Amino acid sequence: xxxxxxxxxxxxxxxxxxxxxxxxxxxxxxxxxxxxxxxxxxxxxxxxxxxxxxxxxxxxxxxxxxxxxxxxxxxxxxxxxxxxxxxxxxxxxxxxx
Numbered sequence: 001x002x003x004x005x006x007x008x009x010x011x012x013x014x015x016x017x018x019x020x021x022x023x024x025x026x027x028x029x030x031x032x033x034x035x036x037x038x039x040x041x042x043x044x045x046x047x048x049x050x051x052x053x054x055x056x057x058x059x060x061x062x063x064x065x066x067x068x069x070x071x072x073x074x075x076x077x078x079x080x081x082x083x084x085x086x087x088x089x090x091x092x093x094x095x096x097x
Contacts, residue, residue: 021076042068
């Protein structure tokens with residue numbers, strides 16, 4: 001028996017905006033400032049990865065970056081964040097299309 005599931009109307013995106021750190025004035029830190037903080041560390045990811053994840057539009061990449069981003073978010077908020085916490089699933093059927 002085989003099961004076939006149509007996933008053509010589904011998008012899985014990574015969104016870290018809920019965990020993004022703020023500066024001293026309460027404003028979101030810039031992507032470049034975050035990149036400079038993590039550059040050279042074991043949790044380094046690229047600027048473009050950070051920007052897309054902050055915008056909630058990261059839809060592809062390395063699995064290791066998913067783990068790094070979850071660990072960064074955990075550091076920023078001081079609580080455990082799992083990779084699943086960062087995923088946003090958009091299903092066209094749920095949108096009523």
